[in-house]
Amino acid sequence: MSRIIHKEDLAKDIIRLEVETPQIAKKARAGQFVVIIIEEQGERIPLTLANWDKDKGVISLIFQKVGFTTRKLGALNIGDSIGHILGPLGHATDARNIGTVICIGGGVGVAEVYPVCRAFKEAGNRLIGIIGSRSKDLLILENEMRGVCDELFIATDDGSAGHKGFVTDVLEEYFKTIEQSTNTRYPDLVYAIGPLPMMRAVSEFTRRYDVKTTVSLNPIMVDATGMCGSCRCSVAGKTVFACVDGPEFDGHQADFGELEKRLELFKDQEKKIDEKFSA
């Protein structure tokens, strides 16, 4: 059992929880995730670590209330407990000093890209951030991102904050300026985390420039320790398990089309249990 010691609404349906898990907080590194089960009857869902504090022994989880389990999680309050938390899981981000890194986060993915940004920054990279959401009121962690990035760009679908359009529009714009400039180079790495269409669009764009691109894939998981293969994805024509081989992969090699279809597997069942929750 892990107690919730802080709860905060970051935006509509996006919640931040601070949970007491000293050992996970001690071991956590950027890019890793945990699996939670709220109660015995619950399902196991992966959540990327949004933050952690070794000294306080707490981790932060930021999630959007989109399905049965995340809505149930969102209904918990300070003092309540989460039945089971396993982690940290997956490989940590390989955040070495490589020069200039562009980190892109979309939607609730901004929460997930923030610790990655911090790791790249701490390693000594020049860091460009691009974050986006549908509208201003859904944009999260703008200040935190501003604090860690050398430059931060914002995109909203409706133009209520920053650039009107997608994060990829901003990325294209950025690459165009580089093209026209004589003294700046293309970034050494682009890192993207967020909705699958966004990660795919980013990867397709950077492929044209041959700029290395890392994405953090988000397939369905069960045990998340490499035992079930529910999270298998195709990368470079080979089957990988995102839970133990990832979750980060080369965006130019990932089969987004296959993953998109695999994410549809339980749609009908999810609808059924959602209806039950609503009732």
Added chain:
Amino acid sequence: MRNKVSQQSAKERAKNFSEVALGFSQGEAEKEAARCLQCKEAPCVKGCPVKIDIPGFIKLIKEGKRKEALEKVKEKNNLPAVCGRVCPQEDQCELVCVLNKKKMPINIGALERYAADYELNQLSDRNRKPTTDNRQLKKVAVVGSGPAGLTCAADLAKMGYQVLLFESLHLAGGVLVYGIPEFRLPKKIVQNEIEYIKGLGVQIKTDTLIGNTFTIADLLQEGFKAIFIAVGAGLPQFLGVAGENLNRVYSANEFLTRINLMKAYKFQEFSTPVNLGDKVAVIGGGNVAVDCARVSLRMGKEVNLVYRRTENEMPARKEEIENAQDEGIIFKTLTQPVRVIGDEKGFVKGLECIRMELARGCDESGRRRPLPIKNSNFVLDVDTVIVAIGQNPNPLLPKVTPNLKTRDDGKITVDENLMTSISGVFAGGDIITGADTVISAMGTGKKAALEIDKYINSLTSNSSNF
């Protein structure tokens, strides 16, 4: 005559998840026990990987001393209710039973189960205190709470060690909980056995992935005198054919974990789903494949068991093969899948197979080699595929543990005392043998407990020499 255990009828049990075998009544058990010749040589004991005093406990059953019979079993076996149900007795104790010469071996499995189930109805007896008071307070860590880990932990606790047992899932039991289905091994039985082991003083810490949450080095630093690694063979094998990542293709592990651990067969009450179509193909011929087939049947599906050899070569227990046939599983033997066919949405809509024949020559398994028959391809009309062709050793812990040596096939290397390449770190169960039976894993768990005790004693005697 050998007394058989009565079962739920095939028609009835095909629709429920309740236990198939119903167990002996007292009369049946005592009658069967009376058949035992009480051989002095007791070949059955030699046939048992954990060396239970089989004639001894059978004699006690005959005398109506069920509780004493169980105590006798538990001198060697910490999981008797599990073993009485899932051990392949026909290949072990019953195979070498003198009465097997007339094809009527004592039904040792059913008698073990009868003895063990005594406890199910004797709740007051379960809350026992740890059997030993002279706690040496020497800490040993056991990694993985499957049959090997539970056995080793229980034996060490009986010797007076302080045992901490780590499990990555949210429930203890390993394959007994996520793998073997309810109708063959009720989870209540597993829970009961685990409560017994806790009663011996073993502390169980779930939600802890050794390698990630704590490393082996962390544990050694925390003062554990020895570590036993029993993380099992949990890495699912796939066929390597096209279409294996289509929707509704599951590894046996995923399918069984969703059903057994997460209770997807009670979806709504439990929130983990499983998405099956109407017609299922289960690929494989082992116990896991037969389990997957029988679970699918109970989910109301038409089930084909696709196996590349014939029924005679199937590694599954004969009893379970017969049960599966009686329940209505369709056996498609001498059939090898070559491709999974999908629709435009990425869901399975067929399984292309090729017919096989058995060659004269044998392969390394000693069975006749299956060979494809040219131009015999056909499409099996199914919309769900479960791949149950075996599991490999779990690579996670070795990968993150420098100095922990493994063989090319992923098994952890151990010496004759089950010690790994790291001093004080032992390993046993499927992680050193590859996928094997529950009882074989328990056998290495037992041996490891003895070796660990020897090792820790040698540390103490060495240090007292100084």
